[in-house]
Amino acid sequence: MYDTIIIGAGPAGLYAATLAGMHKLKACLLESSFEYGGTLNLYKQKMVYDMPGYRKINAGDLIATLFDQYSEYAEDVPLRLNTKAISIDYVDDHYVLESNQGVFLTKTILLANGGGTFEPRLLEVPEADSKSNIYYNVKDVHDFEGQELIVLGGGDSAVDWSLTLAEVAKKVTLIHRRNDFRAHEYSVDKIKQVGRVLTPYAPKGFIGYDKVDYLTIQNTEDNSIMDVPCDALFVFYGSSPAKHNLSEWGFELDDKGLIKVKSNMETTRAGIFAVGNSVTYHGKKKMISTGLGEAATAISTIGAFLYPEKTQSYKH
Known part of the structure; x- marks a missing residue:
């Protein structure tokens, strides 16, 4: 007993x-x-x-x-x-x-x-499941050395991963659909210093055949469109x-x-x-x-x- x-x-x-x-x-x-x-x-x-x-x-x-x-x-x-x-x-x-x-x-x-x-929340964009360079976790950050990376999300996981990847990447762009983040304010301020932060934008589509060469995003306030280049796209929408x-x-x-x-x-x-x-x-x-x-x-x-x-x- x-x-x-x-x-x-x-x-x-x-x-x-x-x-x-x-x-x-x-x-x-x-x-x-x-x-x-x-x-x-x-x-x-x-x-x-x-x-x-x-x-x-x-x-x-x-x-x-x-x-x-x-x-x-x-x-x-x-x-x-x-x-x-x-x-x-x-x-x-x-x-x-x-x-x-x-x-x-x-x-x-x-x-x-x-x-x-828990299972990761998937990116709900057409053809997302067919792209070879969309990731929901990171096994080895060194696999992405010198690359242009995009991170989607507004919580601690997205921001912390952006900071971690920024140490090896050529460029990290953090994209969030709202202006306000759920992550710690200090960490958000830090990624703004070492990376690029785009808000309020939502992913809309891709340019590229078997992988994402550009992520198409739309501003949720004025509906303007932007294409962001990337070698790898990370989705951290939680679980x-x-x-x-x-x-x-x-x-x-x-x-x-x-x-x-x-x-x-x-x-x-x-x-x-x-x-x-x-x-x-x-x-x-x-x-x-x-x-x-x-x-x-x-x-x-x-x-x-x-x-x-x-x-x-x-x-x-």
Whole structure:
């Protein structure tokens, strides 16, 4: 019988497993894929600029750092890859978690799976799926050295990738359909200094046969047309969650399918907690650092709930 089972080995899950080890909880970490790191694996070379303690760190190194910290407790909190949670049922005084690798018994559960697997939002322009130089992730930035690149999007991923690619590219043009960006203001100001930013423009078509030689964009205010040359086109419109069975697990969800949680990160099912991009509450900010803080709150709550005698009190 486990004290807690952590579902999802992304940043929040790895940190939760580390904290579970620190709290000496009997726990295990389940990950449905064949590797830990979560969605950070989609952009290992992209720089992350808002991680406490780092001026900047690429996503791959961040995964490695979090895993190295967790490895101190890996023997006590084992990681089980390729283990997908299928259902959870409350029986007597504990939960029965069924997975594709067997059944687990646990007193509590911590969801840190980011809402499940995600797929990139595709560029909805005719013939986009036939162009060989349209990308939705970057495996190696050095593949694009000395090239003219276009990045589409207005969030942190688009802006951060623009900054990362600008370090090797001949020229980077960031195009966004609105004048306002969702990304950090500092990062937007920085890409304006080292690259070219075009707003408010929406992609309309391509010039080129099997690849994009020019991207045709249209101003969303005055309808003017512009053709922008490129050697490679990157689309960072965010991700869409794949179908997930959260609604079948009995949680209260909002209209976007996110799990509603209390201030201690407990869901509407007693003893089940959730952190990271799968949860919602007033003022919620989707950042890696936010998820790490939520993991700390959840593990501390679980520890105090299961072992109240361990909670120290200080008298003056």
